[in-house]
Amino acid sequence: MLVADDDPRDARSVADPLEDAGYRTTILTSFDPYQDADAFLASLLGKYDALVCDHILSGRSRVRFTGAELVSKANLHADNPLPAVLISSHANxxxxxxxxxxxxxxxxxxxxxxxxxVVVEAIDFTLAELSGKFARERRTFATPIEVLDVVPGGEVPQARVIVVGWRIATSVWMPLDPIVSATRLQPDELRGRWLEADVNCHAKDAADLYYRNITLAPDLPEGWLEA
Structure with a gap:
């Protein structure tokens, strides 16, 4: 198992419980500043059985990607998924x-x-999902989404939305770029629009929500939410 973290002490603190659980670990603390996430992932495939990666890798060196991007692409790799867990001090x-x-x-x-x-349990959780055994809070189903506002600037452009199937009275922030890519609308055109997407609406926290198969929804009948 590869433990990737630019801080050697943090990497060691991750590797120790993994080794206690019977995993053999390799620690990586320096990264090629010219590699993107796809190239770095390609260098790992076939060499490791799993990956535990810190989110911010650029604290001590230049890195072109975050751990979140790498972990997501590792787990979703079409031909050869690499089970991966994200660790972070930035979750909140x-x-x-x-x-x-x-x-x-x-x-x-x-x-x-x-x-x-916890990190060992997270690996088991990830392995189960990659084998098709999705936990209840990770299963998706189709739900309408109302776009209330958009913030196209900043480090991560976002949209403030109502996810009807999650909590109809509570707005949440979701990534804007997937909406723009799926609908081909400009951010200013999205305010007030309705979308449909597959969302894991049993998630406990808004930060755990994810969105698949985003499409523009047909116009809803007037007064639909009050019905």
Whole structure:
């Protein structure tokens, strides 16, 4: 198993409980600044059986990708998925938007303050999902989504939306780029529009939601929400 973290002490604190659980680990703390996530992932495939990766890898060196992007692409790799777990001390900070962008391919995010057995449990959770055994909070079903507002600037462009199948009275932030890519509408054209998507509406927290198969919804009858 590869443990990727630019901080050697943090990498060691992840590797220790994994080794106690019977895994053989390799620690990687430096990265090629010219490699993107796809190239780096290609260099791992066939060499490791699993990956545990920190979200922010650029603290001590230049890196062109985040751990969230790498972990998501590893788990969703079409031909040869590499089971991967994300660790982060940013899960409850402004950086969570960067994690949310890739949440579909991240079954579990482990808080960096609590490795112990949690990281081993996260690996088991990920392996189960990659084998087709989705936990209830990760299963998706189709639901309408109302776009209330968009914020196209910032590190991670976002849209404020109502996910009807999750909590109809609570707005949440979701990544904007997948909406723009799926609908081919400009951000300013999205306010007030309705979408349809497959969403894991049994998730407990908004940060755990992910969105698949986003499409523009047909016009809804007037007064539909009050019916």
């Amino acid at each position: 900070t402004d950086q969570k938007g960067a994690i949310h962008r890739w949440r579909e391919g991240i079954p579990k995010v482990v808080d960096k303050s609590d490795f112990s057995d």
